[in-house]
Every structure is written in C-alpha cells, then in structure tokens.
Amino acid sequence: MLSNSIATRDIQSQIHPQTNLDQHEKCGPVVMASGDGSIVTDINGKSYIEGMSGLWCTSLGLKDDRLAKAAARQFDTLPYYQNFAHRGTEPAIDLAAKLLEISPVPMSKVLFQSSGSEANDTAVKLIWYHFAAQGRPEKRKIISRERGYHGTSIASASITGLPHLHTDWRLPLDGFLKVTCPHFYREGRPGESEEAFSTRLAQEIEDLILAEGPDTVAAFFAEPAMGTGGVVLPPAGYFEKVQAVLDKYDVLMVADEVITAFGRTGAWWGSQTFGLKPDLITCAKALTAAYVPLSAVLISEPIYQTMLAQSRKIGVFGHGYTYGAHPVACAVANETLRIYDEDGVIDGVAALGERMESVLAPLRDHPLVGEVRGVGLMWGIEIVSDKDSRAPFLAEEGVPAKIQDAAFRLGLVCRALGNAIALAPPLIVTPEQIDEIGRIMNEAIKEVKAGL
Structure with missing residues (x-):
C-alpha cells in the first residue's frame, strides 16, 4: 500500500524531466x-x-560519511551566506583556490553556480561580455557538435545538439551553430582513417567560421568525451587539429567538463586525458559527488582582464545567482576533492x-x-x-x-x-x-x- 500511495501522489504532483509524461501516468515511478x-x-x-x-x-557512491559530516559541520557553523558585493565564506575561498591549483591549464578565477546548465549559460554570457569589452560585440556566435550535451536551460539547450531538446521549444536560438559529431564509427567514411576523419572535421569547423565570418564567431563548446550523446570519444588527433583552427581565428575553446571532470576519464580532468587547451572550463556533478548542487566556471586571465575592465566602465559585474558559492556546497566539494586525493x-x-x-x-x-x-x-x-x-x-x-x-x-x-x-x-x-x-x-x- 505504501508504494502504491507514493506512486499515486507522484503521478498527481510531480513532473519528471526527460520522461514520457503520458507513459508515466500509466506506469508511475520506481x-x-x-x-x-x-x-x-x-x-x-x-x-x-x-x-x-x-x-x-x-x-563516491551513495553513502559517504565524510561528506555527510562535512555538510553537517558547515550547517552548524554558517548554513548560508551570499557572495555578492564583497562578501565571502571560507569554504568558497578555499575551493576556488583548490580548483585553480589543480586546473589542467592555467586559470585566473572561479565563478560558482549550482548546476551544469547554469555554468554553461554563464560561460556563454562571459564570452559575449569578453568580446563586447574589446569593442567586438558582433563576435558572439557559438559552435558546438551534433549529439553534444550542455544542459537544458535556454542557452545551454541551444548549445546542445540533441533534437528532442529543441523540438517545439523554438530552439536553438539564433547564432548557435552545429558541426558533425566526432563519432568515427557512425560518421567516418569508407576507407577513412581516424586521423583523416579528424582532419575533415577540423576543416568543417574552419569552413563554417569562414562562411559565417570570423568576426562573428566567438567560441567552440566541447565535452572532452561526449556523455549524453552516447559516450563518444574523440578520434585520433581531433582536439589538436580543432585547437589549431580556433587559434587561427581567435575563437575561444570551452571545455564542458560537467561529466568528465574529477576522475571519470581516469584523470582529474577530461582535458588532461584528451589534450584540450580551453579558455573556459565548466564543471559540476562530481565536484561534490552530487551530494549537494554546485557548479563552477574556471576563467582564463585574458577573459578575467576584460571582466575587470568592464567593472571599471560599468561599475559592477552584473551577473550572479542566489546560491552561487553556497558555503555548505563548497564545504562538501572541498571534502570531496580531499577524498579523491587522499584515498587515491x-x-x-x-x-x-x-x-x-x-x-x-x-x-x-x-x-x-x-x-x-x-x-x-x-x-x-x-x-x-x-x-x-x-x-x-x-x-x-x-x-x-x-x-x-x-x-x-x-x-x-x-x-x-x-x-x-x-x-x-x-x-x-x-x-x-x-x-x-x-x-x-x-x-x-x-x-x-x-x-x-
């Protein structure tokens, strides 16, 4: 009776994401x-x-006492504080410093949010802000890959290359462009080597940049290894060839490490496993082992310098979230990173x-x-x-x-x-x-x- 009661209340009250809602009314939840x-x-x-x-x-699995205790200690000390307008908490400061220390490439600053979608939305905004600060506001188009997954908010769903996230939402937004998924098994041509496949896909990106106009293309988003698109690994030489194209036309590289960061690929970062050299890194999920919501954007020094210049010009950095750098989430993240390191x-x-x-x-x-x-x-x-x-x-x-x-x-x-x-x-x-x-x-x- 308990399970039936819970199932009935669920059907009557809750929307389940990425679920056939009609079917759910018939079968209910597990x-x-x-x-x-x-x-x-x-x-x-x-x-x-x-x-x-x-x-x-x-x-770290579904019952880690160290993470539970880290959260409890922070709840007892300072359960919430915001980080707007010169405020801060020690857990957030410690976590930002640690992320910069372990970053796969040199980064300057960290900006916290609560989800991977928010992190990728924020990355888009920072990219637009960066080029606007340089007097190039028209440089704002975003390139990503078919089958790539970057979230379900308006901007992050526009970066995503999965049709069911676009149908009848009138997405993607204008200026979000797609190139071929780097899945050699599905997209490689007969007789084509992985290296040749990578060369062709890099050329596709260059052709798209030239067709759109290099002065209008701002960034390329990529998961080091694609997750929700079906676990797609990059073919041989792919990111090296793509990076060369991006550098040629001053197009920023964003590594979406929401899935791949913190050990999933066998290294701290997927960027280390597959040789990415990003200008921005987004991460979430395993940052706290999912015990509490937290995400982060790692920002390179050139982008931070334009943010700094904009603050001098405008008087404020006009972005942020109520729960960004939440002290309990940051405390749990700090403990999570210690466990990854100390426990091997x-x-x-x-x-x-x-x-x-x-x-x-x-x-x-x-x-x-x-x-x-x-x-x-x-x-x-x-x-x-x-x-x-x-x-x-x-x-x-x-x-x-x-x-x-x-x-x-x-x-x-x-x-x-x-x-x-x-x-x-x-x-x-x-x-x-x-x-x-x-x-x-x-x-x-x-x-x-x-x-x-």
Whole structure:
C-alpha cells in the first residue's frame, strides 16, 4: 500500500524531466529509498547496481560519511551566506583556490553556480561580455557538435545538439551553430582513417567560421568525451587539429567538463586525458559527488582582464545567482576533492576502467552490438540491427530502451542514449560489481535479442 500511495501522489504532483509524461501516468515511478556505495534500493526492498552514478555524478557512491559530516559541520557553523558585493565564506575561498591549483591549464578565477546548465549559460554570457569589452560585440556566435550535451536551460539547450531538446521549444536560438559529431564509427567514411576523419572535421569547423565570418564567431563548446550523446570519444588527433583552427581565428575553446571532470576519464580532468587547451572550463556533478548542487566556471586571465575592465566602465559585474558559492556546497566539494586525493580514488580509476573493458569486450561478438567504447569509468555499447552495415534499429522499435529496461529488471541501472547503452558506475565501484555489470548486460542483450 505504501508504494502504491507514493506512486499515486507522484503521478498527481510531480513532473519528471526527460520522461514520457503520458507513459508515466500509466506506469508511475520506481521510488528509491536508500543507497550504500554503488548500490541503490527501492521502497520494495529490491537493490540495483547504480551503473550510471545517478546522472554521471555520484562519484563516491551513495553513502559517504565524510561528506555527510562535512555538510553537517558547515550547517552548524554558517548554513548560508551570499557572495555578492564583497562578501565571502571560507569554504568558497578555499575551493576556488583548490580548483585553480589543480586546473589542467592555467586559470585566473572561479565563478560558482549550482548546476551544469547554469555554468554553461554563464560561460556563454562571459564570452559575449569578453568580446563586447574589446569593442567586438558582433563576435558572439557559438559552435558546438551534433549529439553534444550542455544542459537544458535556454542557452545551454541551444548549445546542445540533441533534437528532442529543441523540438517545439523554438530552439536553438539564433547564432548557435552545429558541426558533425566526432563519432568515427557512425560518421567516418569508407576507407577513412581516424586521423583523416579528424582532419575533415577540423576543416568543417574552419569552413563554417569562414562562411559565417570570423568576426562573428566567438567560441567552440566541447565535452572532452561526449556523455549524453552516447559516450563518444574523440578520434585520433581531433582536439589538436580543432585547437589549431580556433587559434587561427581567435575563437575561444570551452571545455564542458560537467561529466568528465574529477576522475571519470581516469584523470582529474577530461582535458588532461584528451589534450584540450580551453579558455573556459565548466564543471559540476562530481565536484561534490552530487551530494549537494554546485557548479563552477574556471576563467582564463585574458577573459578575467576584460571582466575587470568592464567593472571599471560599468561599475559592477552584473551577473550572479542566489546560491552561487553556497558555503555548505563548497564545504562538501572541498571534502570531496580531499577524498579523491587522499584515498587515491582517481588513481584507481584506470585499473577499474580496464576491468570494465575486459567484462564488456565479449559483447562485441553479439549480433546486436556494433561497438563497445569507453575510457576510465565511462562506457558505451552501440546497438545495431546489422553489424555489417552498422544500421541502427528504427527509433520506434526502441531496442536500446528495451535493453535498458531488461537490465533494470535484472538489477542494473544503465541508460539508453540514442543508439547506445551508457554505463558510468561510481569511482568506488568494486571489481566484483563490475563483473556483475558485465554479466547483467550480457543477459539483458540476449533477452532482448530473443524477443525480437
């Protein structure tokens, strides 16, 4: 009765993001009640391996006493204070200094928000502000990739390259441009090498900049490894070639590290794993291991200098959020970063990633699997209807979603993203749990194949 009552109240009262609302009225929610490490348990007592770290974010699992105590200490000391107009708190100051210390490239300042979408919105505003301060207000167009994901607010959804975030929202906004997704398996041409593919995509970006006019193009947004687009890794030489084009036309590079920062790829930053040299970095999710909301934008010195000049001119930096640099969130983030460092969490990701590869690699032989790809603890399984032609199933067949649902019934949370099944367990997942992930995925795919 309890679960039915909760389900009924949910259907009557709550909107669920990224959910078919009509279907939700028929099936209702699965209500989670507790978590411990990489395991989450629903109100009926069934447990699941949380193979997606929530939304790529619960990097330290679902029950870390150090994070709970860090939050409690800050609640007892100073539960909230704003950072407008020369105010500050020690946790925020310490966190900003730490992020600058560990940044993958030299950065000057940190600006805090509460979500990845807010961070990417803020990055767009700072880019526009930067060029306006230089007397180039027309330099404001933003380039990003098809299948890239950068958030669901108005500006961040405009950067995003997923059609379902645009349909009937009248998005993207004008001036948000798209180029080819760097997925070699899907977008590479017959006989084309990865290097040649990267050269072609870099040339596509240069051609677009020239067609639009270099004086109108401000920035290029990229996830070091694409997450919600289906776990897409950059092909050989991609970012080096793209960076050369951006530098040639004074186009800023923004690394969206909302998913990839803090160990997900096996390094502190995805930019380190894949060789990005960004002018701005956005991060969130694993910054606090998702225990409380917090995001940050890391800002290079040239951009900060134009912000400084604008403050002299206007009299104030006209941007900010009520909960930016929230002291409890910053206290939890500081403790999270200490755990990553002191407990060797990030150092351990490489071996866990190798374990993931070893248990998922046999799936490549399955007739429904076209590709298994990944890095660190971020993996994608490409589902195909035909291995030779690489043809995907029709969207209305919903085969990846059926695999996702079968895995869930078997006790594993994974996520169907387009033609792929994504897996991104917490960074503290055990080798035995990884083995179970491989076993369940194999069983789920076989079950769906048998029913086709």
